[in-house]
Amino acid sequence: MTDTTSATLADPIEGGHGAKAHHGLSDKGYIRIAFILAGITAVEVAWSYLPMWDGATGMKALFSTGVLLVMMGFKFFVVASNFMHLKFDDKILTRVFYAGLFLAVGVYLAALTTFQIWGSNTPGYR
Amino acid sequence: MTSTGISNEKLAMWVFLGSECLLFGGLISTFLLYKDRTAGGPKLHELYDIGFTSISSFVLLMSSLTMVLAVSAVQRGDQRTLRAWLAVTAILGGVFISGQVYEFTKFVSEGLGFTTSPASSAFYTLTGFHGAHVTIGIVMLVSTLVLSLRGRITQEKAEVVEIVGLYWHFVDVVWIVVFTIVYLIK
Numbered sequence: 001m002t003d004t005t006s007a008t009l010a011d012p013i014e015g016g017h018g019a020k021a022h023h024g025l026s027d028k029g030y031i032r033i034a035f036i037l038a039g040i041t042a043v044e045v046a047w048s049y050l051p052m053w054d055g056a057t058g059m060k061a062l063f064s065t066g067v068l069l070v071m072m073g074f075k076f077f078v079v080a081s082n083f084m085h086l087k088f089d090d091k092i093l094t095r096v097f098y099a100g101l102f103l104a105v106g107v108y109l110a111a112l113t114t115f116q117i118w119g120s121n122t123p124g125y126r
Numbered sequence: 127m128t129s130t131g132i133s134n135e136k137l138a139m140w141v142f143l144g145s146e147c148l149l150f151g152g153l154i155s156t157f158l159l160y161k162d163r164t165a166g167g168p169k170l171h172e173l174y175d176i177g178f179t180s181i182s183s184f185v186l187l188m189s190s191l192t193m194v195l196a197v198s199a200v201q202r203g204d205q206r207t208l209r210a211w212l213a214v215t216a217i218l219g220g221v222f223i224s225g226q227v228y229e230f231t232k233f234v235s236e237g238l239g240f241t242t243s244p245a246s247s248a249f250y251t252l253t254g255f256h257g258a259h260v261t262i263g264i265v266m267l268v269s270t271l272v273l274s275l276r277g278r279i280t281q282e283k284a285e286v287v288e289i290v291g292l293y294w295h296f297v298d299v300v301w302i303v304v305f306t307i308v309y310l311i312k
Contacts (some may be wrong), residue, residue: 027198034191036146038184045180047309065311072306076299083194084295085288090132091141100144104151112155 023088033082037075044071139289143296150300153255154307157248161308165243173224174309180226183305186260189218190298197291203281209274212287215294216267219260226257232255256304259297266290 025033053064081087086094112118127133161170196211230250240250270290273279279286 009131023201024194027195030191030194030198034188037187041180041183041187043175044306044310048176048312053312068306068310072302075302079190079295079299079302084292090130092130093132093137096137096140096258097144097147100141101146104147106174107148108151108155112158115159117159 024085025082033078037078040071040075044068047071052109133285135289136285136292140293143292146296146300150252150255150303153248153252154303156254157308160244160248163244165245167242167246168236168238169312170238170245170249170308173236173238175229175232176309177227178229178303179309182222182229183301185225186222186298186301189215189222190295192218193294195292197284197288200279200281200284200287205274205279208279208287209271212267212271212274216224216264216271219267219294223257223260223264226253226260230254250305252304252308256297256300259300262292262298263294266293 024030047064047067053060056064079099086097128137130137141171164170192211196208196215199205199207199211230253233246238246238249240247267290270279270287273286
């Protein structure tokens with residue numbers, strides 16, 4: 001177990017591949033990660049409440065949304081890697097899961113584009 | 127056991143979770159498409175209580191922590207700690223669902239029924255499907271707790287708890303996405 005938070009997020013600790021009895025982080029490592037995730041959630045909520053985003057359009061709205069999406073993606077990745085043990089398990093599991101995820105994202109981005117959801121023009125289905 | 131050294135059950139759960147991404151992707155896309163079609167009914171962002179939903183999100187996030195601590199305990203062969211964390215995880219899941227029921231009740235009383243508008247239908251379908259997944263997760267947790275109390279979950283069978291944990295964490299990561307896209311992005 002390492003001391004710094006960044007190392008906690010980066011390093012496989014006890015066990016690793018094939019360690020049947022125990023693989024993953026120590027309990028302290030998991031608690032540390034949970035508090036980091038809670039902190040990011042608090043930042044997300046505070047960010048969405050900032051008065052500077054009220055009625056924001058164009059690049060300003062895009063930036064506000066983009067930052068929220070980055071924080072969301074980071075939380076998703078940290079939970080999948082550490083709590084779901086993808087970082088410590090066989091890589092085929094990572095491929096299976098992310099294949100489904102990226103397929104879903106690709107398919108639905110294409111579908112939303114077909115429905116003209118992006119941009120400022122009135123979309124066909126609104 | 128598969129030729130990769132991964133058990134069939136664990137691989138099957140991961141394939142299932144990968145396919146669940148498509149289900150929730152469809153529901154989230156539908157919500158994005160219809161969220162502004164209020165048909166004269168109330169707008170979703172006027173009804174949201176972000177403070178309340180943030181606390182619900184925190185509760186679900188912490189349930190992921192207690193779940194992973196349960197997995198860690200069974201891998202050490204610590205049965206008492208396993209049961210405690212499983213129970214706490216199920217309770218936290220119950221608190222989340224109670225919050226969702228409260229939120230739905232409040233929205234309905236303020237005029238946002240399931241058929242009020244395309245936006246409300248998309249909202250209730252997405253968050254309702256997620257709530258159904260949490261409820262199934264609670265049933266799985268309670269079943270695992272009962273099996274443990276009967277001495278059926280030994281250290282050698284720790285993977286049973288790990289697989290239940292995978293499902294629970296997936297429910298959490300889906301909420302991470304739903305919370306940002308549905309509630310926070312205006």
